[in-house]
Amino acid sequence: MARRYSARRELAMTIIAWTVGLAIFFPILWTVLTSFKTEAEAVASPPSFLFFHWTTENYAEVQSRSNYLAHFMNSAVISLGSTLAALVIAIPAAWAMAFSPTKRTKDVLMWMLSTKMMPPVGALIPVYLIFRDTGLLDTRPGLVIVLTLINLPIVTWMLYTYFKEIPGEILEAARMDGASLLKEIVYVLTPMAVPGIASTLLLNVILAWNEAFWTLNLTTSEAAPLTAFIASYSSPEGLFYGKLSAASTMAIAPILILGWFSQKQLVRGLTFGAVK
Amino acid sequence: MATLHTRSAARLMMAPSVLLLLAWMIIPLAMTIYFSFLRYNLLMPGTEEFAGLANYQYFLTDPAFFTALANTLLIVGGVLLITVIGGIALALLLDQPMYGQGIVRILVIAPFFVMPTVSALVWKNMFMNPVNGLFAWIAGSFGLQPIDWLASVPLLSIIIIIAWQWLPFSTLILLTALQSLNEEQKEAAEMDGAGAISTFIYIVLPHMARAITVVVLIQTIFLLSVFAEILVTTNGGPGVQSTNLTFLVYTQALLQFDIGGASAGGIVAVVLANIVAVFLIRLIGKNLEA
Numbered sequence: 001m002a003r004r005y006s007a008r009r010e011l012a013m014t015i016i017a018w019t020v021g022l023a024i025f026f027p028i029l030w031t032v033l034t035s036f037k038t039e040a041e042a043v044a045s046p047p048s049f050l051f052f053h054w055t056t057e058n059y060a061e062v063q064s065r066s067n068y069l070a071h072f073m074n075s076a077v078i079s080l081g082s083t084l085a086a087l088v089i090a091i092p093a094a095w096a097m098a099f100s101p102t103k104r105t106k107d108v109l110m111w112m113l114s115t116k117m118m119p120p121v122g123a124l125i126p127v128y129l130i131f132r133d134t135g136l137l138d139t140r141p142g143l144v145i146v147l148t149l150i151n152l153p154i155v156t157w158m159l160y161t162y163f164k165e166i167p168g169e170i171l172e173a174a175r176m177d178g179a180s181l182l183k184e185i186v187y188v189l190t191p192m193a194v195p196g197i198a199s200t201l202l203l204n205v206i207l208a209w210n211e212a213f214w215t216l217n218l219t220t221s222e223a224a225p226l227t228a229f230i231a232s233y234s235s236p237e238g239l240f241y242g243k244l245s246a247a248s249t250m251a252i253a254p255i256l257i258l259g260w261f262s263q264k265q266l267v268r269g270l271t272f273g274a275v276k
Numbered sequence: 277m278a279t280l281h282t283r284s285a286a287r288l289m290m291a292p293s294v295l296l297l298l299a300w301m302i303i304p305l306a307m308t309i310y311f312s313f314l315r316y317n318l319l320m321p322g323t324e325e326f327a328g329l330a331n332y333q334y335f336l337t338d339p340a341f342f343t344a345l346a347n348t349l350l351i352v353g354g355v356l357l358i359t360v361i362g363g364i365a366l367a368l369l370l371d372q373p374m375y376g377q378g379i380v381r382i383l384v385i386a387p388f389f390v391m392p393t394v395s396a397l398v399w400k401n402m403f404m405n406p407v408n409g410l411f412a413w414i415a416g417s418f419g420l421q422p423i424d425w426l427a428s429v430p431l432l433s434i435i436i437i438i439a440w441q442w443l444p445f446s447t448l449i450l451l452t453a454l455q456s457l458n459e460e461q462k463e464a465a466e467m468d469g470a471g472a473i474s475t476f477i478y479i480v481l482p483h484m485a486r487a488i489t490v491v492v493l494i495q496t497i498f499l500l501s502v503f504a505e506i507l508v509t510t511n512g513g514p515g516v517q518s519t520n521l522t523f524l525v526y527t528q529a530l531l532q533f534d535i536g537g538a539s540a541g542g543i544v545a546v547v548l549a550n551i552v553a554v555f556l557i558r559l560i561g562k563n564l565e566a
Contacts, residue, residue, distance in 0.1 A: 030410070097286075126311070210390075
């Protein structure tokens, strides 16, 4: 492929793209910068961009005042727990659909996707009342159950698209060579399925971590994950830009890093392999 | 090679997944439908009684409903418009040869991973705040009157915030599609004398059609039920200016404890989503033919 572009054009493109990229990233950058300012400097006008007195006191304050760690743990347990539960339920199903498809397989897949179309608000009231009556309101198990169910269609779809790419002939060949079913699963299938399962896990942890409708409506304090904790800053007495920024930075940093690592899978996963 | 044996095994393996989703779909929906026909307020327990279509009548004739319906569609439409057009532009830009392409890509996709409550709060306080916000400072340094974004143009402000969150997604998907375009095809078109614009219209755009479909489908699912961004920024206000259907039902149920009315609203939201879904499922069903 011959390079048809001049160096000058490449330089121009670089400048434009970097400007646009930094503009889109700016709110995140600004949040991180503000988290290292004192409250006075955080609201100073004109705003100080880099030349301010760097401090980490906001981070210490956030934890000492509000038990940030407890909310972090809630987020971690809920997003990991619901993703693992969804995987356990979805792996056999996706496996069956990929390797033993029937005439109805496609309909089943489409139906599963269609359950995602149901607006959560259509289910909010019953779920809220059931949870209230069974004591699941504001508990981690309650949120794990709900997030598992809302993740399930996406997890099944993603796994299905990954599994479908494993050629069935390899399995047949292994069977011909006299591999037992157990050996076939352990030595042939699993190694080929692991990358797909890992990508699914990663993406769904990200989605569950950021899920806000159910976490905001089904928790108050005990099981509140970071989404709900951060929302509590919208009350007037919580308005401290430095602390708000520190809490926000800590809430988004792990997922941002995870997301950057999984950006390639993100495309395949979220589009069910329709875009490659 | 599917024998009778493997087929029943397959059915068994699918059972938990199918049954759970079936339950998740049917039980809450059936209960919502049932509640929607009751006069049912959590503050007055024991007074539930059959109300016929009164809840629907109340909900559908409430002026707030029409505002919420319009707002729901404006949010979906507005954000889709910004993210699809912006996504195409950004994908074309990022596809050009440049220095540090990988880093720019990382900068551009970052907002997608920011949780909605964080992005809402950050935009609300640090950018759109009429006193301390950066936008106010920028306006002020040009000698302009700062805009009180969330008070004077609440819906637009919310659309901007949500579009910022979703632009990375469409950019990433469209860029991936763009990079799978055969370079030779473009070169051939150029040899035949096609300009940049006609190459884009006749070759690049059709190639991206499927990716655009996917972007529209997935975003619509999420945008129809936007909630956190509204709760954190405007709380639906001023008045109901930035209330969407999801938020309207939420206020009815969990703030006014009117379970009957809220359930009727929930069913209306489900019907609306299904109308949209019928079109979308057909579209993607065609496009996903693997």
